[in-house]
Amino acid sequence: MRIGLGYDIHRLGADRPLLLGGVEIPGAPGAIAHSDGDVLIHAVIDALLGAAGLEDIGTYYPPEDPRWLDVSSRKLLRETAARIRESGRFTIGNLDCVVILERPKIRPFRDRIRANLAADLNLKPEDIGLKGKTREGLGEVGCGEAVEVYAVALLRRLPDDQD
C-alpha cells in the first residue's frame, strides 16, 4: 500500500460561492483562485498524485495556463483518477480529509461532498472520510480570511506491480 498527503489553502473573498467537493457552501465567501477554487479537491488530487509517485497538481494543471481558468475541479479529480487507473499500478483505497473553515459548519454538507468525491473516484461514500474543524479564531483561517484542507489518500498496489 502507498499513502499520499495533500494540503491546500485559499484566501476567501471572491464574489462567487465557496465550493467544497463540488458543493456550494452558503454563508462563506468564495475562494480566490484561478480555477473554481475547490480547495478540498485540490488537496485530494495532491494526496492521490503523491501516493502514486506522480508529479503535483501544479505540474499537470499550472495556474498560469488559461485552459484551467474557472475549470471544474471535479473534472480534474476525474482526470487524476483516470491517470492513476491508466498507470495500471494502483487502485484507490480510501481518503481522509480535514477541512478547516471558521464558518459555516460543514457537517450539513458532508454527505453531499462525500457522494461527489466517491462518484468521481469510483469509491463508496464510506471510503471518504471528511471532518470539519475551525481554527478557534486564530490566524487568517480563524478570522475567516482563508480555508485550508489536509487530505490523505491510500492506494493499493495491483498484484502485477513489480516496483
Ligand code: MG
Ligand atoms: Mg488550490
